[in-house]
Amino acid sequence: MNTATMSKPLNIEARSPFAAMMIKWRKLKKLSQLDLSLESGVSQRHISFMESGRSKPSREMVLALAEVLDIPLRDRNQLLIVAGFAPIFKERDLNSDEMNAVHHALEMSLAHHEPYPAIVADRNWDLVMANDAAQRLVALIGDPEEVWQRVDPSGNKNVYRLTFHPLGMQAMIGNWNEMAKLLLLRLQREVTADPSNNFLSDLLEEMTEMSGIEVVRGITDVCIPLAPIVPMEMTTAGVTLKVFSMISSFGTALDVTAEELKVETFFPADDFTKLFFERLAG
Numbered sequence: 001m002n003t004a005t006m007s008k009p010l011n012i013e014a015r016s017p018f019a020a021m022m023i024k025w026r027k028l029k030k031l032s033q034l035d036l037s038l039e040s041g042v043s044q045r046h047i048s049f050m051e052s053g054r055s056k057p058s059r060e061m062v063l064a065l066a067e068v069l070d071i072p073l074r075d076r077n078q079l080l081i082v083a084g085f086a087p088i089f090k091e092r093d094l095n096s097d098e099m100n101a102v103h104h105a106l107e108m109s110l111a112h113h114e115p116y117p118a119i120v121a122d123r124n125w126d127l128v129m130a131n132d133a134a135q136r137l138v139a140l141i142g143d144p145e146e147v148w149q150r151v152d153p154s155g156n157k158n159v160y161r162l163t164f165h166p167l168g169m170q171a172m173i174g175n176w177n178e179m180a181k182l183l184l185l186r187l188q189r190e191v192t193a194d195p196s197n198n199f200l201s202d203l204l205e206e207m208t209e210m211s212g213i214e215v216v217r218g219i220t221d222v223c224i225p226l227a228p229i230v231p232m233e234m235t236t237a238g239v240t241l242k243v244f245s246m247i248s249s250f251g252t253a254l255d256v257t258a259e260e261l262k263v264e265t266f267f268p269a270d271d272f273t274k275l276f277f278e279r280l281a282g
Contacts, residue, residue, distance in 0.1 A: 016053045017082035018062075023051050025069045025079075028195065040068045059085045073256045074123075075196055091256035094128065102250075102258050113265050115281035116243075119159065123260035124199045125187075127157035136280050137266075138162070140236045141172060159264075160187065160203055164210045174233035174240065177213065182230050184208060184215045231269065241276055242269035 015023070026036055033051070037044040042065070049055035057065070062083045066076045077087030092098050110118045110131035117134035121127055138144045151165035152158045162168045163183065173179055184207060191200045208214060229244040245266045250258045268274035 015051070018057065018079065018084075019051050019053050021079055021082055022065065024195070025066075025071055025075075026051075028192070029069050031069075036065070036068065040065055057083055059083070063088075072194055073254070073259045075194075077256070078196070089254060089256050094257055094261075099255070099257065102255075106261075106263070109263060115277045116268065117266040117277075119264050121159050121262045121264065122257075123194070123197060123262075124156075124203070125159045125262075127159055128261065133277065133281065134266075140234075141169065158203070160207055164207045166210075169234075170211075172234045172236055174235055175231065179230060179232050180211045180213050181215065184211070184213060186230075188215050232266075239272075239276070241273045243267060243273055244269050 073089040120129040151168040
């Protein structure tokens with residue numbers, strides 16, 4: 001037998017599905033086997049054996065490594081499946097009885113943020129919920145349903161499409177280049193963190209083309225820090241509004257749907273904008 005053939009390392013594609021997926025996530029997080037060993041408390045030799053397919057992990061091992069690698073719950077389920085185990089993280093409809101508490105908490109949060117806009121979006125940035133102030137904000141550029149139809153004919157009400165489309169919010173944003181770059185970097189970060197989500201990758205390409213702004217690929221996850229807020233200046237009816245937005249999520253969620261929800265809240269950045277939103281609410 002050819003000894004050279006015996007010693008040749010396997011390509012990732014030739015390994016078991018679990019091994020290939022583990023290697024992908026470890027490299028995505030830019031960890032060596034030694035790094036992963038130190039952070040997980042699992043010997044480097046055992047990690048090497050699992051990645052080469054010589055050793056099969058237990059369900060507890062899969063979950064422990066997924067926790068260290070901070071893999072999204074949707075992908076943890078997939079990692080369990082390829083390792084030969086049943087998925088354990090449920091994905092429940094937000095309107096189901098089981099998710100009633102989460103749904104109610106979101107409704108309270110949105111209502112509490114009045115008279116300032118607040119929305120809830122899913123992993124693809126499709127609108128899930130919005131308070132009345134957010135509806136009034138969209139109404140500044142036209143009838144909300146007509147605006148959504150022209151920026152996103154798919155009917156999904158994608159927040160990025162609303163923001164970037166020339167017939168959406170883009171036309172009224174004064175600091176467009178600054179804001180668009182920040183939003184594209186944020187989307188690039190999400191694409192990097194969720195490589196199984198092809199929709200986000202396509203959305204990034206679509207928004208990049210629509211804006212004409214290119215973001216640096218491949219290093220944004222480690223080299224470019226993202227600001228905790230996104231500033232926005234909007235001009236409407238001859239006045240300039242200054243706001244900033246913040247994004248929060250369910251950091252300890254054990255449900256796929258809940259983990260992927262994003263709550264974006266908008267705040268006035270000056271007294272004039274604060275008064276404008278208060279009066280807009282009537």
